[in-house]
Amino acid sequence: MRVGRNPDRTRTWKARILTTASTVLCLSFVPGCWDMRELNNRALVISSAIDMTDDGRICLTDQFAIPSALGQQGAGDPKKRFYTLSETGDTVQEAAQVLQTRQPRYIFIGHRRNIFFGEPTARQGLAHLLDEFTRNPESRLRTDVAVVDGRPGSDALKVPSIVEKLPSIAALKSRSVVGGGQPGSAFVDFLIASDNETSCPTMPLVKIVEQPEDYVAGSPSAQIAFVGRAVFNTQLKMVGKIDYEETVYRFWEMGRLTHQTFSVRLPGKEHSVSVYVNHMKSKILPVIRGHHLYVTVKMDGDGSLNESDASMDYMKPEPVKTVEDALDKKVADSVQHLISRVQQEYHTDIFNFDGATHNRYPFLWPSLEKEWKDLFTDATITVQAHVHIRTVGQTGLPLHHVTV
Amino acid sequence: MRRWSDKSKQKIRHSVRENQQYLNPVFANLSDVVQRKISISGTMECLAVYLDGLVNVQLLDNVIIKSLLNTKTTGRKSVKDRVLDACRAAGKTITTTDRPVAVDAVLDAKLVLFVDGLNEAFIVEMKAWASRSIEEPASETVIRGPREGFVETLRTNTSILRRKLKSRDFKMERIVIGQLSKTEVVLCYIEGIVNPDVLREVRERVSRIQIDAVVSSHYIEEFIEDSPYSPYPQVQNTERPDVVVAAVTEGKVAILMDGDPFALIVPMTFWSGFQAAEDYYERFLYASAIRWLRFILLNMSIFLTPLYVALTTYEPQMLPTNLILSFAAAREPSPFPTVVEAFLMEFVFEGLREAGVRLPKAVGSAVSIVGALVLGQAAVDAGLVDAPIVIMVALGGIASFATPRYNFGISYRLLRFPVLFLAGVFGLLGIAFAFLAILIHQVNLRSFGTPYMTPVAPIVLPSIQDAMARIPRWGLNKRPILTAGRNRTRVPAGQKPGPRK
Numbered sequence A: 001m002r003v004g005r006n007p008d009r010t011r012t013w014k015a016r017i018l019t020t021a022s023t024v025l026c027l028s029f030v031p032g033c034w035d036m037r038e039l040n041n042r043a044l045v046i047s048s049a050i051d052m053t054d055d056g057r058i059c060l061t062d063q064f065a066i067p068s069a070l071g072q073q074g075a076g077d078p079k080k081r082f083y084t085l086s087e088t089g090d091t092v093q094e095a096a097q098v099l100q101t102r103q104p105r106y107i108f109i110g111h112r113r114n115i116f117f118g119e120p121t122a123r124q125g126l127a128h129l130l131d132e133f134t135r136n137p138e139s140r141l142r143t144d145v146a147v148v149d150g151r152p153g154s155d156a157l158k159v160p161s162i163v164e165k166l167p168s169i170a171a172l173k174s175r176s177v178v179g180g181g182q183p184g185s186a187f188v189d190f191l192i193a194s195d196n197e198t199s200c201p202t203m204p205l206v207k208i209v210e211q212p213e214d215y216v217a218g219s220p221s222a223q224i225a226f227v228g229r230a231v232f233n234t235q236l237k238m239v240g241k242i243d244y245e246e247t248v249y250r251f252w253e254m255g256r257l258t259h260q261t262f263s264v265r266l267p268g269k270e271h272s273v274s275v276y277v278n279h280m281k282s283k284i285l286p287v288i289r290g291h292h293l294y295v296t297v298k299m300d301g302d303g304s305l306n307e308s309d310a311s312m313d314y315m316k317p318e319p320v321k322t323v324e325d326a327l328d329k330k331v332a333d334s335v336q337h338l339i340s341r342v343q344q345e346y347h348t349d350i351f352n353f354d355g356a357t358h359n360r361y362p363f364l365w366p367s368l369e370k371e372w373k374d375l376f377t378d379a380t381i382t383v384q385a386h387v388h389i390r391t392v393g394q395t396g397l398p399l400h401h402v403t404v
Numbered sequence B: 001m002r003r004w005s006d007k008s009k010q011k012i013r014h015s016v017r018e019n020q021q022y023l024n025p026v027f028a029n030l031s032d033v034v035q036r037k038i039s040i041s042g043t044m045e046c047l048a049v050y051l052d053g054l055v056n057v058q059l060l061d062n063v064i065i066k067s068l069l070n071t072k073t074t075g076r077k078s079v080k081d082r083v084l085d086a087c088r089a090a091g092k093t094i095t096t097t098d099r100p101v102a103v104d105a106v107l108d109a110k111l112v113l114f115v116d117g118l119n120e121a122f123i124v125e126m127k128a129w130a131s132r133s134i135e136e137p138a139s140e141t142v143i144r145g146p147r148e149g150f151v152e153t154l155r156t157n158t159s160i161l162r163r164k165l166k167s168r169d170f171k172m173e174r175i176v177i178g179q180l181s182k183t184e185v186v187l188c189y190i191e192g193i194v195n196p197d198v199l200r201e202v203r204e205r206v207s208r209i210q211i212d213a214v215v216s217s218h219y220i221e222e223f224i225e226d227s228p229y230s231p232y233p234q235v236q237n238t239e240r241p242d243v244v245v246a247a248v249t250e251g252k253v254a255i256l257m258d259g260d261p262f263a264l265i266v267p268m269t270f271w272s273g274f275q276a277a278e279d280y281y282e283r284f285l286y287a288s289a290i291r292w293l294r295f296i297l298l299n300m301s302i303f304l305t306p307l308y309v310a311l312t313t314y315e316p317q318m319l320p321t322n323l324i325l326s327f328a329a330a331r332e333p334s335p336f337p338t339v340v341e342a343f344l345m346e347f348v349f350e351g352l353r354e355a356g357v358r359l360p361k362a363v364g365s366a367v368s369i370v371g372a373l374v375l376g377q378a379a380v381d382a383g384l385v386d387a388p389i390v391i392m393v394a395l396g397g398i399a400s401f402a403t404p405r406y407n408f409g410i411s412y413r414l415l416r417f418p419v420l421f422l423a424g425v426f427g428l429l430g431i432a433f434a435f436l437a438i439l440i441h442q443v444n445l446r447s448f449g450t451p452y453m454t455p456v457a458p459i460v461l462p463s464i465q466d467a468m469a470r471i472p473r474w475g476l477n478k479r480p481i482l483t484a485g486r487n488r489t490r491v492p493a494g495q496k497p498g499p500r501k
Helices: A007-027 A092-101 A119-124 A131-135 A167-179 A187-195 A244-253 A317-346 A353-360 A365-370 A372-378 B016-026 B057-070 B079-090 B099-107 B154-164 B196-207 B217-224 B241-249 B270-274 B277-281 B284-313 B321-331 B338-358 B361-381 B387-401 B406-426 B428-444 B461-468
Strands: A042-052 A058-065 A082-089 A106-108 A114-118 A144-148 A202-209 A223-232 A238-243 A260-265 A272-289 A292-308 A380-391 B033-040 B044-051 B093-096 B111-115 B121-124 B170-177 B183-190 B236-238 B253-257 B263-266
Touching: A042 A119, A042 A167, A042 B321, A058 A092, A082 A092, A092 A106, A092 A131, A114 A119, A119 A144, A119 A223, A119 A238, A144 A187, A167 A223, A187 A202, A202 A238, A223 A244, A238 A244, A238 A317, A244 A272, A244 A292, A244 A317, A260 A317, A272 A317, A272 A353, A272 A380, A292 A317, A292 A353, A292 A372, A317 A372, A317 A380, A353 A365, A353 A372, A365 A372, B016 B033, B016 B044, B016 B099, B016 B111, B033 B057, B044 B057, B044 B099, B057 B079, B079 B093, B079 B111, B079 B121, B093 B099, B099 B111, B099 B121, B154 B170, B154 B183, B154 B241, B154 B253, B170 B196, B183 B196, B183 B241, B196 B217, B196 B253, B217 B236, B217 B253, B217 B263, B236 B241, B241 B253, B241 B263, B241 B277, B270 B284, B277 B284, B284 B321, B284 B338, B284 B387, B284 B406, B284 B428, B321 B387, B338 B361, B338 B387, B338 B406, B361 B387, B387 B406, B406 B428
Parallel strands: A042 A106, A042 A114, A114 A144, A144 A202, A292 A380
Antiparallel strands: A042 A058, A058 A082, A202 A223, A223 A238, A260 A272, A272 A292, B033 B044, B044 B111, B093 B121, B111 B121, B170 B183, B183 B253, B236 B263, B253 B263
16 A cells, blocks of 8 residues: 555544544453552551460451651661551451451552461461461462461561561561571472371471560560471471471481581580581482381581681691591481481471482382371481581681690 | 746747846845846856855856956857856856746756857856754764764765765665755665665655655655554664665665755664664674663663552562562652652653753753752652652653664653553553553554564564674674665675684
8 A cells, every 4th residue: 555545444444543442441441450559558468477366266467567667767666667456257368357447558468478377376287277378369379487486476476676677577588597598488388398198397486585685775675586497297287396406407408408507516525616518418318128118318518617616737637537527427416316306206207208209119109108107207217417528718727726 | 837838938038138027027026036247348248147145156256257258259169159168167057948947947056147149048057055064963972983964965965975985886866856845855775785676665655745845854754654653763864974874785775855964764673773873883792782771771761660550559569578668668648649640750751851852951951950859859858759750750761862763762752651551550461461562563564665673573584683782793794684685795704803814
């Protein structure tokens, strides 16, 4: 077409534009989902806590950010940056709905970073509580979950953070600092583990720690500290805890830890050394013989000697060997001890032995799966650990070496 | 016209007086037409007619009249030959016996000489008029590279081009358009390299223009583009001779016009909107990076504010928590919905830009200070708008200025208003819809038969590199396939420099 001189053509063309425009305009009113909501009409839930009341109802506590207190200066009183509201209901949604009646803004849980469960609640079992967090599309699966050690979950929402804008962001950050990366504390990891018939989920265990020696201007100092992990059985009832050190060994054993510092006391001497270990690797080798499970766990890592109070010349190989041996023994013993404790006390496979066995015996697995709890409890575990110390720093003897 | 219908009346008479009687009514009220009667040696009566200021009068005095005076009145040469000799010394000369031709010649800035006793007029080309000197073009500056720019005089421009391309294949076709303006338009191309189909199309589209006067090259652009309703420019314009030379060596056609320093280049592709002349004068790695930067900024200029509106009002869960907390803190005192704020600020920004462009420089800076500092800062402080929206609008505005082609940038700036509306009504869905609509329009556009998104859509393999990155000269062996004609090789391969050579 050279020139648009054909009047018919021009008319149809204009008519088409008009039709399209009016259709689009009309259609925009049809769906009726103008879900536009301004930020200052939303109440941002940063954390939630779920507890069971004595009469068996669900108590939902939401922690809301106060945006105006989080402004550019941001240096307001840490206690005044958030507030919490609690309500009870038969379901989480019901509690939330009652809560909404006291909240002038739309409750928005798209940015919920933490969900805390009180220890008593966790021991009663979480199975009936979790549905809302997975079914509701607004709730994010990458939120963090934690069990509050010995206290109701709502207590954890009332601890202000001194440096972070909001306490739950602090909890999130400290988790990745002490954990060396992202060792599964996200809700989604818990769900993946609980989805499995054989493996048992765990959840971070936090504790509200108050140290009288701390100095914080104006307010009593309390922090949410990571103290280990809560161990659940397959019915999602909390059966026990492992402490922080055990947690570290467990993550190493599962190959989810990248670096960590270990301190070890040298045998026969009153000396201690600290070794920073990275390139941590682990291998789980299960063997089924008869109706018995033998598991060999091989753990490797590269170490660098960071601190030593012994007057030894680490430029020579023997002292390094001494340290390596002591460290290997400590790691192996600790892991061995941890596994046997979990075997005997909790009977829960939280070490991914099931996954390793499944991979090793894909055809045998369906029959093993049914009796896995017994197989795991009776399994014979061998742990071999080796840390190869590669660097000892620039000095052989300590610089302040005192000749004895 | 009717007056000239009588054939005998159109002929030039022997008598100068008679011719003058004819000319006087024709040139009535044309105060810039000079009719000078010159008497040479008392024997020869001449009438020189020309437009004041457009003819080199010094040549008339010093060459034509002087040589007529010096030649002997009696000799073997006829009067006509003597006058012709004198005129030819001054410039290209033709003779005519038609009065209308003579009149047109006068209006075309030529000297017309009537000589008593000859029924012919001598038309001498000795144009000379005041012209702007060659300067660096203000619209396309470079740090490194040629600094000359086109001027309003066509012949100056063609001379600049000819100096850069001394080949007889470099053609300059002349077309005159405009009943009143009679503007000279020149099509520049290189025969053998130009795509003959494109050239034919350009020639046809330019020739068919019927208009009273052509004032700027944009008049031509509006007549020859493929989709006049599109927001996108489909004809590239430039003030730089080097850009024109680069384009014609790629097989494109340049359209120059008398009276406008801007040359038009067709066909234009989307990607040439990101290419500045500077790209080809800097190291290619840097130029490639800058091209990507421009592409990202161009998309920011259209999608940044809408994205902010859609994300904060529809999908706040998609932003990092700390970011949403900052946005929420800034948003707290705002009285209007975000999308209304965005429209308001975009409106103010466009207003400021317009005020800054039209005002004299001295006042312009005052406007920008008042606009940026007083309006922006005070509006945020007063809690009328929130700070992030000011940041987004300002960023988007700056991003649109990062496009080297001004007309390309403004087409995008206009598009952000509908996109913003869609974002405000449908959220991310609206943005996706707008993005698709824009994309569909872009791939449907054509410029003189060349798809607008070439070489990316359709993918043209050897040429795609030059759209994605600035390929070093020794690696750019082939001309773009869709624009260039038969002669494809541009740089023979194997010229990558290295120490062995």
